[in-house]
Amino acid sequence: MKAAIVVFPGINRERDMAIALELSTGHKPKMVWHKETSLDGIDLVVIPGGFSFGDYLRCGAMAAQSPIMPAIRAHAERGGHVLGVCNGFQILTEAGMLPGALLRNAGLRFLSMDCHLRVERADTAFTGDYQRGQVFRAPLAHGDGNYFASTETLDRLEGEGLVAFRYATPDGAILPEGNPNGSARSIAGILSPNLRVLGLMPHPEDLVDPLMGGTDGKPLFDGLAAALAA
Amino acid sequence: MTKAIVTVMLKDGVLDPQGKAIGHALGTLGFAGVGDVRVGKRIELELAETDPAAARAQAEEMGRKLLANLVIESFKVEIV
Numbered sequence: 184m185k186a187a188i189v190v191f192p193g194i195n196r197e198r199d200m201a202i203a204l205e206l207s208t209g210h211k212p213k214m215v216w217h218k219e220t221s222l223d224g225i226d227l228v229v230i231p232g233g234f235s236f237g238d239y240l241r242c243g244a245m246a247a248q249s250p251i252m253p254a255i256r257a258h259a260e261r262g263g264h265v266l267g268v269c270n271g272f273q274i275l276t277e278a279g280m281l282p283g284a285l286l287r288n289a290g291l292r293f294l295s296m297d298c299h300l301r302v303e304r305a306d307t308a309f310t311g312d313y314q315r316g317q318v319f320r321a322p323l324a325h326g327d328g329n330y331f332a333s334t335e336t337l338d339r340l341e342g343e344g345l346v347a348f349r350y351a352t353p354d355g356a357i358l359p360e361g362n363p364n365g366s367a368r369s370i371a372g373i374l375s376p377n378l379r380v381l382g383l384m385p386h387p388e389d390l391v392d393p394l395m396g397g398t399d400g401k402p403l404f405d406g407l408a409a410a411l412a413a
Numbered sequence: 414m415t416k417a418i419v420t421v422m423l424k425d426g427v428l429d430p431q432g433k434a435i436g437h438a439l440g441t442l443g444f445a446g447v448g449d450v451r452v453g454k455r456i457e458l459e460l461a462e463t464d465p466a467a468a469r470a471q472a473e474e475m476g477r478k479l480l481a482n483l484v485i486e487s488f489k490v491e492i493v
Contacts, residue, residue: 241482248479277482284484291430331427331485365428 184411186212186227189255191246194233194270196386203388204229207404217249226411227264228255230271232324232386242285242327243273252278264308264411265380269325272372272382281373281382282340283332285325289365293326298363298385300371301351304344307378312406318355319399321385323363328384330366330373337367348372348383415460417472418491421481422453456480465492 186204188197197214204212204227212229215222222228236245246252259265259280267275275281288294300321302313313319332340340346349369352361362369364384372383387400423429429451436450458475462468472490481488 240480244479244482276484282484284482286428286485287430289428289430291434329428333484 184208184226184408185210185224186229187215187222187225188212188229188231189215189217189251190231191217191233191235191249191274193235193237194231196232196269196388199386200229200231200268200388203391203400203404206391207401207408209408215251217246217251220250220254222251222254222258222263225258225263227266227407228258230255230265230267230274231388232269232271235270235274238327241273241277243270243275243277246270246274247277247279256280259375259380262377262379264407266309266407267380267382268386268388269323269328269384272384273327275380275382280380281375282336283330283367283373285327285384286329286331286365287327288325288329288363293324294328294363295322295324296363297321298323298371299351299353299355299361300348300383300385301355301357303346303349307347307374307381308407308410309374309381309403310347310406311410312402316355318351318353319387319402320353320390320397321387321400322389323385325364325384328364328366330364330370330384332367337370340370340373341368343376345374345376345378346370346372347374347381348385415462415465415468416493417458417460417468418493419456419458419472419476419480419488420453420491421456421476421486421488422451423485424487427485468492
């Protein structure tokens with residue numbers, strides 16, 4: 184599997200992402216600067232976390248207009264896989280590649296903490312190494328992670344099974360106390376209709392080695408490596 | 414040259430925690446009777462276009478494409 188990590192000015196989690204991808208795939212991902220315009224030969228495009236363009240205007244709004252974006256959109260349109268984490272998720276929504284928007288956290292505070300995610304479906308390239316209903320720990324660090332979409336969009340996402348992860352309590356209950364940022368219906372991550380574009384706010388790439396304090400996030404990358412190995 | 418003022422606000426029904434916090438702080442300061450508080454953005458644009466209608470159309474396109482996220486925000490354009 185050939186993976187590329189797209190780097191925008193102000194992004195700061197690209198190296199964590201590279202470590203996670205290399206651990207699972209055995210290959211160093213290609214770093215692609217946002218001014219490039221081609222993603223030829225790439226199987227997985229990753230938009231990492233950070234604060235692209237200083238979060239000016241809205242988180243991800245500037246990055247969504249970058250020269251690399253048409254290539255990311257074309258990659259997705261030909262059925263390529265795209266993973267957007269944190270700011271990457273915000274960028275995907277700003278680019279219209281995933282529905283909804285990420286609002287300021289309901290409690291107004293920037294949150295840097297661990298959360299628990301419940302896997303809502305395990306039959307995707309991103310979640311194949313998890314079990315449906317499994318709960319895993321993931322660090323999160325964001326000020327604008329409060330997922331919002333219209334009621335119709337939320338109903339469609341749920342009806343079509345496009346919710347990948349929900350914030351949960353450690354035992355897997357979907358309750359307000361397990362939802363750190365106020366996200367609608369506790370949604371932490373969503374999929375495109377073809378299940379090949381995933382956006383999520385927490386950082387599974389930051390729990391892939393015992394030295395990081397756990398390996399809860401590693402199945403996401405192992406699953407991707409297996410699914411895209413061909 | 415034409416000046417356009419684009420005002421971007423969160424749509425009704427979209428939670429505005431900043432507005433809520435400001436409303437709360439105003440109450441703490443002793444201002445009574447403050448209801449809903451909403452926070453938005455004002456963006457001032459200098460446009461080379463001199464025809465007001467064309468300038469408005471241009472600013473509205475900018476609003477739709479970048480200045481506002483229509484999933485959560487609405488905007489209005491004033492030509493001054």
